[in-house]
Amino acid sequence: MAENGNAADSSNSMEGNPTYSYGTDIVMIQHLIEIDQVSYEGYIKIAETLVLINAGTENYTGPIFAWIPDEAFDVNVGLLEMVMGGQINLIEYSMEGNVVSWDGTVPAGPNIPNMYRLEYKVPKVSTDTITVTKKLKYPTLVNYDYIPPQSMPALVIKVMKSDEMETSFTNGAGSKIETDSVEILEDSITYNWAPPLFEEITIKSDKPGAASSDITLYLLIALVIIIIIGYPFLRGKSTALKNFEEKLAAVIPKKQDDGIYLDKEDDEDESEDDEYVDE
Structure with a gap:
């Protein structure tokens, strides 16, 4: 798995941080996954936005965790500025297997939530069938509860694909996943879950009739x-x-x-x- 220049030494990533965010009151109020299947030749670009809040009474400072696929490359992690037209400030991250981690601070109380941006690419093996797998929870570090604000989805997957492709979802056991709601735009389709009742999701886009x-x-x-x-x-x-x-x-x-x-x-x-x- 290739890494970007802002990757840190994984052996030092946990030093001085005995408390992990999965064991605290850090919760995911929204997780946006954008999958661009059409803009790039030979690979798919995936951008994740993780919106975290601290439901506890003490500020949290320590590692934040996320899972990425085996074949991911050109990984970048950044902190998104919570202002109109805010930029993404790249931050150092560490890799251990499929788990990406970076140091962050999530203040307690009713503060503006932190938004972290995780970007990477995966190879496009075929143009007829495109499959991407995402693990929302992965033992033991990636283990955030998804608790969205009222009337808001906790998991949002936005797929940018060609018109002739159809998209379906399955869980880790291969069973079909139904969406809570769908929004169709001119160049993409957005699928929403509030909250997701699965820990792993495979997004598959293929041309109708190809498999049959x-x-x-x-x-x-x-x-x-x-x-x-x-x-x-x-x-x-x-x-x-x-x-x-x-x-x-x-x-x-x-x-x-x-x-x-x-x-x-x-x-x-x-x-x-x-x-x-x-x-």
Whole structure:
């Protein structure tokens, strides 16, 4: 997994911070995941915005954690300024396996929430089917509770895709995930959950009919194999098949005899013509 220049030494990331944010009152009030499938050749850009608040009575200073896929590269972490047109200030991060961590401060009480920006890219293996997996919780560091404000979604996934692609969602067990609400815009579709009842989600975009056509082909091949293997057994058990074969056998020799007879007549005609010419 490639890292960016603002990555810190992971061996020093936890030093002096014995308290981890997952064991405190730090909660996720909104998690925005933007997946751009169309703007870049050969890879997909993913941008996550994590909005955290401190529901406790003491300020928290320590590491913040997030999970990224194995194949992620060009990773960047930043703190988003909470002002109109605010910039993203890059901060150092550490990597340990799939877990990204960075030091942050989340003040207690009714303060303006901190917004962290996590960006990375993943390879685009195919243009017909695009799959991205995201783990919202990952033992034991990535373990925030999703508690949204009233009437607001806690998890928002925005997919920028081509028009002919359809998007579906499954959890870690492969079961289909239904969305709470959907917003369709001109160049993207936004899916909302409040809160998410799953810990892992796979976002799959593919062209309609691509998967079903492959399944149909496999079924046809399997059917042909079954017929070839099963025909001798069926022939021995079925009187109708035997009768059909007998009728077919009775017809084919007759056609062959007729063909031979016609060939003989043609030969005789040719010989008579030859004799006539000789005379």
